[in-house]
Amino acid sequence: MLLSAIGKREVPIPEHIDIYHLTREMPPSDKTPLQCVMEVDTERAMLEREAERLAHEDAECEKLLELYERLEELDADKAEARASRILHGLGFTPAMQRKKLKDFSGGWRMRVALARALFIRPFMLLLDEPTNHLDLDACVWLEEELKTFKRILVLISHSQDFLNGVCTNIIHMHNRKLKYYTGNYDQYVKTRLELEENQMKRFHWEQDQIAHMKNYIARFGHGSAKLARQAQSKEKTLQKMMASGLTERVVNDKTLSFYFPPCGKIPPPVIMVQNVSFRYTKDGPWIYNNLEFGIDLDTRVALVGPNGAGKSTLLKLLTGELLPTDGMIRKHSHVKIGRYHQHLQEQLDLDLSPLEYMLKCYPEIKEKEEMRKIIGRYGLTGKQQVSPIRNLSDGQKCRVCFAWLAWQNPHMLFLDEPTNHLDIETIDALADAINEFEGGMMLVSHDFRLIQQVAQEIWVCEKQTITKWQGDILAYKEHLKSKLVDEDPQLTKRTHNV
Numbered sequence: 001m002l003l004s005a006i007g008k009r010e011v012p013i014p015e016h017i018d019i020y021h022l023t024r025e026m027p028p029s030d031k032t033p034l035q036c037v038m039e040v041d042t043e044r045a046m047l048e049r050e051a052e053r054l055a056h057e058d059a060e061c062e063k064l065l066e067l068y069e070r071l072e073e074l075d076a077d078k079a080e081a082r083a084s085r086i087l088h089g090l091g092f093t094p095a096m097q098r099k100k101l102k103d104f105s106g107g108w109r110m111r112v113a114l115a116r117a118l119f120i121r122p123f124m125l126l127l128d129e130p131t132n133h134l135d136l137d138a139c140v141w142l143e144e145e146l147k148t149f150k151r152i153l154v155l156i157s158h159s160q161d162f163l164n165g166v167c168t169n170i171i172h173m174h175n176r177k178l179k180y181y182t183g184n185y186d187q188y189v190k191t192r193l194e195l196e197e198n199q200m201k202r203f204h205w206e207q208d209q210i211a212h213m214k215n216y217i218a219r220f221g222h223g224s225a226k227l228a229r230q231a232q233s234k235e236k237t238l239q240k241m242m243a244s245g246l247t248e249r250v251v252n253d254k255t256l257s258f259y260f261p262p263c264g265k266i267p268p269p270v271i272m273v274q275n276v277s278f279r280y281t282k283d284g285p286w287i288y289n290n291l292e293f294g295i296d297l298d299t300r301v302a303l304v305g306p307n308g309a310g311k312s313t314l315l316k317l318l319t320g321e322l323l324p325t326d327g328m329i330r331k332h333s334h335v336k337i338g339r340y341h342q343h344l345q346e347q348l349d350l351d352l353s354p355l356e357y358m359l360k361c362y363p364e365i366k367e368k369e370e371m372r373k374i375i376g377r378y379g380l381t382g383k384q385q386v387s388p389i390r391n392l393s394d395g396q397k398c399r400v401c402f403a404w405l406a407w408q409n410p411h412m413l414f415l416d417e418p419t420n421h422l423d424i425e426t427i428d429a430l431a432d433a434i435n436e437f438e439g440g441m442m443l444v445s446h447d448f449r450l451i452q453q454v455a456q457e458i459w460v461c462e463k464q465t466i467t468k469w470q471g472d473i474l475a476y477k478e479h480l481k482s483k484l485v486d487e488d489p490q491l492t493k494r495t496h497n498v
Helices: 002-007 033-057 061-073 076-089 106-120 136-147 160-166 185-220 225-244 311-319 354-361 368-376 394-406 424-436 448-454 473-487
Strands: 019-022 124-128 152-156 169-174 177-182 271-278 288-295 300-304 326-331 337-340 412-416 440-444 457-462 465-468
Touching: 002 019, 002 124, 002 152, 019 106, 033 061, 033 076, 033 106, 076 106, 076 136, 106 124, 106 136, 136 160, 136 473, 160 185, 160 448, 169 185, 177 185, 185 225, 271 311, 288 311, 288 465, 300 311, 300 448, 300 473, 311 337, 311 412, 311 440, 337 394, 354 368, 354 394, 368 394, 394 424, 424 448, 440 448, 448 473, 457 473
Parallel strands: 019 124, 124 152, 300 440, 300 457, 337 412, 412 440
Antiparallel strands: 169 177, 271 288, 271 326, 457 465
C-alpha cells in the first residue's frame, strides 16, 4: 500500500523526480525480451527536452550534467549491449533474449519487467519482492547491481540476506506509523532491540512513579496541612507527566509457530536413486545423467544451481510425478512425501473457507474447534478461517497450503520455493518448524538465510549431475559472486553511492 501510494504520488514528491514502480510482469507478445527492454529507450526524447529546457533556464549545472550522463547511457550504440547485459544477469541466455515473450512463463516475463526497470534507471525505483522469481545466481547478480544504484531505491523484501546486501536504511511500518533506522537489516534488528529495551525500562520506571504518587495522594491527601501540600504537589507532577505523554508499552510483532506433526521412524534407505537419467522428450537434452544417491529421514539438503538445471525436476522424480528415462528410484513402501511448490495454491477451492477446505480434505477430524486450532498454528485466525479462500492474501493462501501439507503427516518434506509471499517472521517460524521436524527435508530456495538455518548439506545441480558442495551456503554465495565478477567486470568497476 505504501509503495503504491508513493508510485501514484499520493505523497508529495517533486515533479522532476521520475518514479518507476515495478508492479507486474510483461504481457505475452511476439516481442523478444531484448526488444522489450530496448523499447523503453523512448525515455531519451523526454530527457532531451528536459535538458534543453534546463539549458535555456540556465538551471543548476549538476542536474544538467546528470541528464547528459543519462542521455549518454541511453545512446543507441551502447543501449543494446547494456540491455543484453542486464538480461544475462537475470538469467537470460543469448538465445532466450531473442525468443518471443509469449513463450515464457509469468516468472520469466517478470524478470523482463525487472530488466526494463533496471535499464531505465529512474530517479526513484520502487521494487516489491524483486527476488521472488529469481534463482540464487540471479539473486546474487541483482544484489550486486542494486548495491551501486546511484538514485533512490525503495524495496520490500522477505529476504534478510538480500536486505543486508542492498539497503543502507530500513523503514519499519508498525501500527500505521513509520520508524526510520540507519544501516542494513541486521543493524536495524540490533538497534530496534536496544531501543525497545530502553523503552520498556522507561515504561516500568514511569509506571512505578505513577503508582507511588497515587498511593501517596490516597494516603496523605486529607492529612495534616504539610502532608496535604506535598500530596497536592505530587498530584500536579502526576498531571504534568500524563499531559506530556507517557511511554507506551512495547507491543511486539505477532509471532506464530508452524508445526509438522511427528512422522515416526522408517529404517534407511528411504529413497534410493540408482543410475537415473532423465530427459523430457525422446530427442530432448538430458537434464540428468547417471545419478546415484540415497536419502533418508536424517537428510537435510538444499538443492542449488542455475534456473533450468533441474532442481524442481529432481523433486518431481523423487515423488514419482515424473518417471526416470533410465535407471530406477526405489522408495520404502510406507514413505509419505509432502511436496510444497508454487502451484499448490491452484489446487485450493477458492469458494470454500480454510476451515471448510481442511475439514473436506481431512474428514477424520470431526470437531470444528479441533480443526480451528490446527489452522491457527499456521497464522490464520478468527475471520480468516471462515472467509472464502479467494479473499485471502497470497501469504495467507500459502499458510492454508502449509496446514494442508503438514496434516498429510509426511516423512519427507520437499519444499520448492516455500518463501514466496511469506514475511520475514513467518520464514523464521517455518525454519524453526523444519528444524524440529523429525523427518527428512529437501529444499529449493532463493533465500540464503533460510538455507543457512535448515540445510546441513548443499547439493549443486549443474551439467546433468549433482555434486556436494564442500562448505556452507555463504561460501557458495561468495563463489557465485566471484563467478559473476569474472563474467561481468562492470560489477567491480562501480563505486557504492549512499
